[in-house]
Amino acid sequence: MTEIAFHFNAPDKLAYACRLLRKAVAGGARAVVSGPDDMLARLDQQLWTFSALDFVPHCMAGSPARVLAASPVVLAVDVLQAPALPVLVNLGDLVPAGFERFERLIEVVANDEDDRALARGRWKHYVARGYAIVRHDLELKE
Numbered sequence: 001m002t003e004i005a006f007h008f009n010a011p012d013k014l015a016y017a018c019r020l021l022r023k024a025v026a027g028g029a030r031a032v033v034s035g036p037d038d039m040l041a042r043l044d045q046q047l048w049t050f051s052a053l054d055f056v057p058h059c060m061a062g063s064p065a066r067v068l069a070a071s072p073v074v075l076a077v078d079v080l081q082a083p084a085l086p087v088l089v090n091l092g093d094l095v096p097a098g099f100e101r102f103e104r105l106i107e108v109v110a111n112d113e114d115d116r117a118l119a120r121g122r123w124k125h126y127v128a129r130g131y132a133i134v135r136h137d138l139e140l141k142e
Contacts, residue, residue: 001100001130001131002102002103002104002105002131003103003104003105003106003132003133003134004101004104004105004126004131004133004134005104005106005107005133005134005135005136006106006107006119006123006133006134006135006136007020007106007108007109007136007138008109008111008119008135008136008137008139009109009110009137009138009139010029010099010108010110010111010138010139011110011111011138012042012110013039013091013108013109013110013115014039014042014043014046014091014105015046015050015088016108016138017033017043017091017108018043018046018047018050018051018056019050020076020089020106020108021033021047021056021058021073021089022051022054022056023114024072024073024087025056025057025072025073029072029086029087030072030085030086030087031072031073031074031085031086031087031088031089031122031125032061032073032074032075032076032079032082032083032085032087032088032089032102033058033073033074033075033076033088033089033090033091034076034077034079034082034088034089034090034091034092034096035077035090035091035092036077036092036093037077039091039092040075040076040077040091043075043091044058044075045062047073053133056072057070057071057072057073058071058072058073058074058075059074059075059081060074060075060076060080061074061075061076061077061081061083068083076133077140078085078097078103079096079097079098079099079101080097080098084101084102085102086100086102086103086104087103087104087105087106088102088104088105088106089105089106089108090105090106090107090108090122091108093115094118094119094122095122095125095126107122107123108120111139
C-alpha cells in the first residue's frame with residue numbers, strides 16, 4: 001500500500017518542491033512530480049535556477065525513453081503517462097489518478113486557506129480508502 005505524507009504550510013510550494021527533490025535525488029531516490037501544466041513549467045524553470053550550486057536532473061513525461069531513463073525526476077501533468085518511479089510528489093489540487101502505483105506519495109500543501117481546503121479533500125479521499133497518513137507541519141520545523 002502506498003505510504004502517504006502531507007507536507008503542510010509550505011510558504012512557496014515550488015521552492016519547497018525544489019529543496020525536497022534536491023534532497024531526494026541526493027539520497028538516490030527517483031520521483032514523478034504531478035501538477036497543472038503551468039505549475040510544472042514554472043517548476044522546470046526553478047529546478048534550473050533555484051540554487052547556484054545545485055542542479056536537479058529532470059525531464060517532462062513526454063521525453064524520449066533514453067532521457068526518461070536517465071532522469072531521476074519526471075514532471076507529469078498526467079501521472080498515468082509517467083513511469084512508475086518509487087516516489088510521487090503532488091503539487092496539484094486533485095488526487096492524482098494512478099497514485100497507488102507508487103511506493104510513496106508526498107502531498108505538498110501551501111499555507112493559504114484555498115490550498116489547505118483542497119488538501120483536506122484529498123486527505124479525506126485517502127483516509128476513506130484505508131491509507132494511513134503521516135503529517136509534516138513545515139511551520140513547526142522553522
